[in-house]
Amino acid sequence: MQEFLSFIAIIPWWGWLLIFLILVGISDIFLNKKHTIMHNFPVVGHMRYFLESIGPELRQYIVANNREELPFNRRERGWIYASAKNENNYEGFGTDQDIFSTHYIFINNALLPYKLPQGHPNIQNSGLIPCAKVMGAWNKRERPYRPASIINISAMSYGSLSAKAIESLNEGCKLAGAFHNTGEGGLSPYHKKGADVVFQIGTGYFGVRDENGIFSMEKLVQLVKDNPQVRAIELKLSQGAKPGKGGVLPAAKISKEISEIRGVPMGKDVISPAYHHTFDTIEGMVEFVEKIAKATGLPTGIKSAVGQLKDWETLARIMQEKDLGPDFISIDGGEGGTGAAPPSFADHVSLPWIYAFTDVYKIFQKYKLTNRIVFIASGKLGFPAKAAMAFALGADCINVAREAMMSVGCIQAQSCHTNTCPTGVATQNKWLQSGINVKDKAMRTNFYFVKFRKELLQISHACGYEHPCQFNTDDVDINLSDKNLAKTLATTFSYHKDAVNFGSVKELVECAHLGGNLNLEHLQKTEKAID
Numbered sequence: 001m002q003e004f005l006s007f008i009a010i011i012p013w014w015g016w017l018l019i020f021l022i023l024v025g026i027s028d029i030f031l032n033k034k035h036t037i038m039h040n041f042p043v044v045g046h047m048r049y050f051l052e053s054i055g056p057e058l059r060q061y062i063v064a065n066n067r068e069e070l071p072f073n074r075r076e077r078g079w080i081y082a083s084a085k086n087e088n089n090y091e092g093f094g095t096d097q098d099i100f101s102t103h104y105i106f107i108n109n110a111l112l113p114y115k116l117p118q119g120h121p122n123i124q125n126s127g128l129i130p131c132a133k134v135m136g137a138w139n140k141r142e143r144p145y146r147p148a149s150i151i152n153i154s155a156m157s158y159g160s161l162s163a164k165a166i167e168s169l170n171e172g173c174k175l176a177g178a179f180h181n182t183g184e185g186g187l188s189p190y191h192k193k194g195a196d197v198v199f200q201i202g203t204g205y206f207g208v209r210d211e212n213g214i215f216s217m218e219k220l221v222q223l224v225k226d227n228p229q230v231r232a233i234e235l236k237l238s239q240g241a242k243p244g245k246g247g248v249l250p251a252a253k254i255s256k257e258i259s260e261i262r263g264v265p266m267g268k269d270v271i272s273p274a275y276h277h278t279f280d281t282i283e284g285m286v287e288f289v290e291k292i293a294k295a296t297g298l299p300t301g302i303k304s305a306v307g308q309l310k311d312w313e314t315l316a317r318i319m320q321e322k323d324l325g326p327d328f329i330s331i332d333g334g335e336g337g338t339g340a341a342p343p344s345f346a347d348h349v350s351l352p353w354i355y356a357f358t359d360v361y362k363i364f365q366k367y368k369l370t371n372r373i374v375f376i377a378s379g380k381l382g383f384p385a386k387a388a389m390a391f392a393l394g395a396d397c398i399n400v401a402r403e404a405m406m407s408v409g410c411i412q413a414q415s416c417h418t419n420t421c422p423t424g425v426a427t428q429n430k431w432l433q434s435g436i437n438v439k440d441k442a443m444r445t446n447f448y449f450v451k452f453r454k455e456l457l458q459i460s461h462a463c464g465y466e467h468p469c470q471f472n473t474d475d476v477d478i479n480l481s482d483k484n485l486a487k488t489l490a491t492t493f494s495y496h497k498d499a500v501n502f503g504s505v506k507e508l509v510e511c512a513h514l515g516g517n518l519n520l521e522h523l524q525k526t527e528k529a530i531d
Contacts, residue, residue, distance in 0.1 A: 011079070060482035062413055069412075071335070077385065077406060083451040084407040084444035086529060103354075105389050106477040106486060110464030122457060127450035127526070128177075130508040130516075131374065132469035132500050133396050135232055135299035136327045137513075138372035142297030145231040146508065147196070147397055148177035148516025150468060151387070151452050153329040154330075154378050154399035155200045155236065156305065158415070159258055161405070164436040165425045166190035168408045171438065172445020175329050175526070177516030181399065184236055186261040187223060196515045198229070200234045200303070201292075206262035215278050217295055219263075224296045231515050232328070233292050233300045235285075236278075240332035240353075240379060242345040243305035254319025255428070282314045286325050291329070301328030301374070306356035307349070307364065316367040326373065330399065331357045332381020353379030354393070358493040361394045370394065371496045384455040388463075389478075392471040392489055394497045408441040450526050467508075469500040 012017075021043050028042035038045035068074075075096075082089035097104065116123055129150045136144040153173055158166045166188060173180045173195035178193045182188075184202025191197055201208060201215075208220040224230050229231070251269050254262075264270045279285045285302070293300040306312070319325035333353025357377060364370050377395035382403030383388055385474070390398060409423040416426040424433040460468045463475055473490035480487055490496050508514070 042241060056482045056508045071380065072402065072406070072412060074451060077408070077412060079383065080403055080406045080448060084448040086447045086451075089451065100479065100485060102479050102481065104479045105385065107385060107388055107459060107463065108475050108477065112464065114464050114466055115459040116461075119179075121505050126457060126529075127452075127454040127514075128505070128509070129453045129468065130511070130514060131397050131504070132467060132502045132508065133374045134511070134513050135301070135374050136293070137280070139293065139299075139324060139327055141293055141299050141327065143231070143299075145196075145299050145515050146511050146513045147179055148514055149179070149449065149453065150396070151382075151398050151400060151449055151456075152178045152198075152376075153180045153404050154401040155181040155183040155234070156187035156401055156405075157183030157206075158190055158261065159185045159428070161426055162421075162424055162433045162436070162439075163186055163188070163190050164433045164438055165405070165408055167193055168436060168438050168441035169404055169445055170195045171442035172407070172449070174517070175443065175446035176449035177440065178449050179231065179515065181234065183256075184459045186263070187227060187230070188257075188261050192227065194230065195229070196231045196517070197229050197233045198234050199223070200236050202236045202272060203274065203276050204262075204264075204270065206264065209263050213264075217291070219293050220292065224298060231298065231299050233296060234328075235292070235300065235302045235326075236332060237285075237302055237304040239303070240334045241307045242342070243307065243350045258449045276520060280310055283318055286315070286318050286322070289326050290324055299327035301326045301330065301376075303330035303332060303376075303378075305332045305350035306360055307351060309359055312360050312363050316363050316369055319369055328374035328376055329360070330376040330378055331360055335359075335379050353377065353381065353390075357390070357393055357395065358495070361497075362493075362495050365495060365498060371501065382452070384452060384459055387456050388451075388459050388468060388471060389476050389489070391468040392473055392476045392497065393493070396469065398501070404445065404448070407445045408437065409444075446526060447530070451530060454530070467502055467505055469502050472497045472499075 024046070029039045032039050035045065035049075038050055079089050092389075107450040116359045121128055131147040131150050134144045134146045153169055156166075160183065167190040170180050170191055170193040174193060178195065179198050180191060181198040182191050182200050184200050184204060184206055184223065186199065186207030187199060201220075205215040208216055208223060210216045210219070220233075251267050254264065254266050254270065256266065259266045262270070276285070276464065279288050289300050289302065315325070331353065333356055334350035335352050351359070354366050361370065361375065364373060374396045375394055376397045376399055378399040378401070380402075381398050382392050382400035388397050405425050406412070408425060410425045411423055413422050415421050419429060421427040421432060424436045427433065456468055460466070460471070463471065465471065473493070473496050474488050476489050477486040478492055479485055480488060480492065
């Protein structure tokens with residue numbers, strides 16, 4: 001034995017490496033039954049699979065140019081990161097965009113920009129833009145709600161996002177005066193850090209279900225009573241990433257905390273159906289919305305991706321005939337999606353936002369309903385120029401999801417569905433979450449929102465408008481093809497947006513239904529920090 005140990009001791013490091021490679025080679029040739037490459041090219045074949053595993057990172061940081069990556073290119077991510085960190089988010093030496101590419105947009109500025117009058121709220125708070133419409137005003141809900149910010153956080157559940165990420169976003173929303181949509185995973189303690197909350201009800205009725213998984217109105221009413229920060233209810237019919245498809249929450253991911261928040265048992269997979277059990281028809285859905293609104297007193301709306309239009313036509317007709325229905329409608333583009341989805345759904349099912357929204361808006365315009373609905377737009381619109389285009393088409397608010405995730409550190413690793421998110425944003429792994437400093441990330445979320453609104457407001461002023469709601473479909477041109485390079489949105493989509501009943505920003509700020517617990521003093525501090 002002593003001689004054997006002495007022999008081992010004299011083997012150099014490269015000898016051990018050689019022995020290891022020989023063992024790997026033997027394993028590849030004689031034991032490997034799955035991978036032809038590793039069998040035919042032992043040892044070396046492993047390099048192929050290693051390079052494939054880090055391919056996205058290689059392309060992202062070395063191969064791809066600034067405008068090439070998807071879903072968000074490096075230039076877009078850079079703008080979000082710089083804004084969130086309160087750094088210089090300008091670019092020099094002119095645009096590097098291909099301004100003649102299809103779907104490139106041009107915003108038509110005025111000869112003379114809008115000049116803020118003396119005493120205007122935006123003189124001291126250039127990032128202050130409340131929504132021009134009040135949710136629930138038309139239907140005379142008990143607690144109408146005017147969002148204090150036209151940019152807000154879209155539905156992302158606790159469970160899909162980490163506790164620290166949700167907490168950072170909520171505290172950031174509180175600082176910026178924005179609302180935070182819970183997603184269908186229920187109202188967690190991390191959604192209760194001071195921001196206005198839109199509570200989403202999905203097909204699993206998480207947080208408001210009985211022991212049999214059936215929707216419980218009593219639980220919803222109690223939740224609203226116990227949490228006055230809940231300002232609106234959103235009924236999710238579908239989402240852009242996978243409309244018409246349900247989901248599964250694996251038993252392994254259900255902690256005691258998640259079990260209590262969602263009202264689901266531990267140790268058992270939980271199914272989110274593709275459909276609602278509480279209604280089967282469009283008319284039944286409208287009745288369900290009305291029941292929720294009457295029981296809670298809150299504005300109640302729907303969220304959906306868009307495909308077939310006949311159901312939207314039916315919805316508009318019912319709303320016109322009965323003079324009731326959703327107070328707001330969130331249109332989710334097929335290009336959206338913070339969660340996991342089969343490629344066939346993510347790539348092909350449901351329309352992109354710009355087609356989806358314009359189709360739906362024209363239907364509601366035909367039935368003269370646009371003035372009573374707050375239209376919320378969602379689908380890669382978290383940039384000022386894209387937001388201006390959305391407002392020109394008829395949007396009243398913008399919801400951002402992945403862009404908000406980037407503000408708290410997401411690097412587009414695209415591992416959200418593997419529980420291995422390296423930044424701790426989309427994982428339940430405690431070690432990976434530990435790197436998130438909630439106070440720092442909350443301030444970054446705040447800066448992202450304030451800088452976003454400030455830049456959007458500057459674009460509005462450049463076009464001669466006081467508020468983005470005043471944009472119309474003649475204010476933006478869009479490239480269509482090589483032969484017809486640019487046409488207005490009005491010409492492209494064959495409608496003119498209905499004018500919004502807007503008086504002034506001062507009137508919006510003084511509205512009794514304004515949400516956000518608007519802290520103008522904090523916004524002024526943010527303004528000074530940005531300047």
